[in-house]
Amino acid sequence: MLEQLVELVGAEQVTDDAETLAAHRFDRWCLKHWQDWRGEALSTAACVVRPRHTEDVQAVVRYAASNAIPIIPWGLGSGVCGGIEPTNAQILMDMSAMHQVLEIDEENLLLTVEAGINGLIAEEAVAAVGLTIGHWPQSIGISSVGGWISTRASGQFSTAYGNIEDIVYSLEMVLPSGERVTLGKAPRAAAGPDLRHLALGAEGTHGIVTHVTLSLRRQPESRRFSAWYAPDMASGFRAQREIVQQEWRPPVMRQYDASEVARLFPDHVREDHCLILLVHEGPGSRVDAEMHAVESIMADLGLDPADSASAEGWMSHRNNVPEWRDLLEQGLIADTIEVSGTWSQIDAIYSDVVSALKTVPDCVNASAHSSHVYRSGINLYFTFACMPGDASVMGDRYLESWDRALTATAQAGGGIAHHHGSGRLRRDYLHHDLGAAGIDLLRTLKQAIDPQGILNPGNLLPSSE
Ligand SMILES: Cc1cc2nc3c(=O)[nH]c(=O)nc-3n(C[C@H](O)[C@H](O)[C@H](O)COP(=O)(O)OP(=O)(O)OC[C@H]3O[C@@H](n4cnc5c(N)ncnc54)[C@H](O)[C@@H]3O)c2cc1C
Numbered sequence: 001m002l003e004q005l006v007e008l009v010g011a012e013q014v015t016d017d018a019e020t021l022a023a024h025r026f027d028r029w030c031l032k033h034w035q036d037w038r039g040e041a042l043s044t045a046a047c048v049v050r051p052r053h054t055e056d057v058q059a060v061v062r063y064a065a066s067n068a069i070p071i072i073p074w075g076l077g078s079g080v081c082g083g084i085e086p087t088n089a090q091i092l093m094d095m096s097a098m099h100q101v102l103e104i105d106e107e108n109l110l111l112t113v114e115a116g117i118n119g120l121i122a123e124e125a126v127a128a129v130g131l132t133i134g135h136w137p138q139s140i141g142i143s144s145v146g147g148w149i150s151t152r153a154s155g156q157f158s159t160a161y162g163n164i165e166d167i168v169y170s171l172e173m174v175l176p177s178g179e180r181v182t183l184g185k186a187p188r189a190a191a192g193p194d195l196r197h198l199a200l201g202a203e204g205t206h207g208i209v210t211h212v213t214l215s216l217r218r219q220p221e222s223r224r225f226s227a228w229y230a231p232d233m234a235s236g237f238r239a240q241r242e243i244v245q246q247e248w249r250p251p252v253m254r255q256y257d258a259s260e261v262a263r264l265f266p267d268h269v270r271e272d273h274c275l276i277l278l279v280h281e282g283p284g285s286r287v288d289a290e291m292h293a294v295e296s297i298m299a300d301l302g303l304d305p306a307d308s309a310s311a312e313g314w315m316s317h318r319n320n321v322p323e324w325r326d327l328l329e330q331g332l333i334a335d336t337i338e339v340s341g342t343w344s345q346i347d348a349i350y351s352d353v354v355s356a357l358k359t360v361p362d363c364v365n366a367s368a369h370s371s372h373v374y375r376s377g378i379n380l381y382f383t384f385a386c387m388p389g390d391a392s393v394m395g396d397r398y399l400e401s402w403d404r405a406l407t408a409t410a411q412a413g414g415g416i417a418h419h420h421g422s423g424r425l426r427r428d429y430l431h432h433d434l435g436a437a438g439i440d441l442l443r444t445l446k447q448a449i450d451p452q453g454i455l456n457p458g459n460l461l462p463s464s465e
Contacts, residue, residue: 001069002047005091008059009051013097016047024048024074024092029082029425030335033324034394045072045086050097053114054172054180054210057093061208061454062178064091070454073204075147076118078139080335081423083151083203083459093208095146101125102211109216110169115146115209122214131216134161134251138319146209152201154419156318159244159373160251160281161217163419165200169215173199173207176450184213198449203421204456206449220281225311226291228303229273233257234347235301236274237370237378241343242297244373248290252279252371254314257350259367260383268310276303277311327385333394334365334385337405341414342377346370348412353382356404362388362397372418379418406432427462 005014021044026032036042051057064071070090077084086092095116102112104126111133113122120141123133135155137143147153149171154163161167170184183196198206230236236255243253256264258272265275278294280287298305327334341349350368357366365385372379382405386397402425406416410432417426417433431439439462446453446461 001067001091004063005047005049005060008063009049009056013050013052013056014047018044020048021045021092024077024084024086024094027077027079027082027084027423028324029080029423030324030333031395031398031425032082032085034328034333034398037325037328038391043085043087045090045092046088048074048092048094050094052097054174057098057174057208057210058178058180060091060093061174061176064454065176065178065452068452068454070457071208072456073146073150073208075116075144075150076142078143078147079151079203079421079423081421081425083421083423083456085424085458095144095208098210104129104131106131109218110213111216112211112213113145115149115171115212116144119143119145119148126216127219130219132219133167133214134217135164135167135214138321141319145212145214149199149209149212150201150203151421152419154372154379156371157251157279157281159253160249163372165197167214168196168200169213171196171199171209171213172211173209175207176452176455180210181207187215198445201421203423203460205446205460206455208455220283220287222280222282222284222287224280224287224291225308225315226278226280226294227268227306227308227310228276228278228298229270229306230255230276230303231273233274233350235303236276237343237346239276239298239301239303240370240373240378242301243294244375246293246297248293250278250280250290250294252277252311253373254369254371256369257354257367259365260369263365263367265310265313268306270306275306275310277314279311279315328391328394331387331389331391332364332385333388333398334383335398335401337382337384337402338379338418338420339382339406339409339414339416340372340377340379340418341409341412345413346378346380349409349414350380352408352412353380353405356408357382357384357401360384360386360397360401360404362386362393363401381418422460424459427460430460430462 072086074094098114098116255276261275368382384401406429
């Protein structure tokens, strides 16, 4: 296989050296890091291929298709749901050598990049000409634009600027046949179903995303911060609903429960209160008007102002997170679970999931904040941690926490996956969101697009009955 791949794309683009294979065994799924930390042998791919352009991708895919060899796409490996789990009969396709900015179109506010580009580098390229992508996942410096598409990612500023599906203009994808297809052509279209969505959230199972064009924004003229105390989660949600339903759009609105305020904002604790942080951006006059309106909504609902330094502090430290290994060394197995629900469901989702997580043995933390707001509802981002003493049961505690949280969310009517995707972690829970008929439809699509099942087998779709 190696010889043939070298012939197709060149010796420098193909390797089976042990270090590179080991570095591509898994993404940032906590469970794999625990297994690795425990010393379990985790499988590697047969080789890692790093295509330089779309033609390389096509050549490798055609070769793989004619030999029925699976390909596992790798962006920058920051996924957290186990979307990458190669075996030694598979090719791992690392997209990071496709990292060029192809075009910045300042008149039409369009950026075209190769899909393996690091998100922060893409953002910096447009920032240099006064523009922004407006997509700021916490992982912006460790994730690729193709990964954003493939996982349906959300950025921290999504409440005003939208999630990745609202920002992507068009994309190029290599299908499992090796054919190249460009999806999306005009600012908006009624030319049949929107085929860009075959790539958005497909997690490498429908094709390899090779180029992406994103719709940009001008850098905001003004940015200001505000913060508020809510006596409980329900009153905070009510205030957030009022703000968005009155058509105000602070790009960032985050509401931390009292437990997270104590842990993350120790200088801003007020009894058992929740803390709501807002970032207001845009033309100066609109920002002023928005802040004025938010003040009056908060006052009407009885919420008190907090020190806006809490929001500024969040802004400057927002992407600092511990490594899994450091937590494991401290005896903790932890993760975050992002779900969503309508305004009528969200109070129950919050209390049911926190209660469900607390029933898991050795649970030492069950808390949440919200971070993405919509006219019809909001997300919740739960954090759990278990400290079992016996490291061998950490994996069980981990899976039990996920099971209880997703089951409680589904029972309360919520959506079980807001923005991290499915991977192997959520695939057997997807029926909660898609229903049996939806799962069948997804299988039918997969079968039609990838009849041999060569692209990322085992990912996304539930295991077959
Ligand atoms: C600390 C941390 C913070 C995070 N914060 C956020 C956040 O704020 N918002 C958010 O949405 N996510 C977040 N994530 C999750 C993760 O960063 C995103 O899912 C991201 O979009 C993954 O990009 P990647 O390039 O690293 O993809 P990878 O992990 O390499 O791959 C993810 C999936 O997409 C497939 N894939 C990757 N590239 C391609 C391609 N070019 N073509 C086809 N398939 C491909 C892979 O096979 C895999 O199934 C966070 C993760 C970490 C570790």
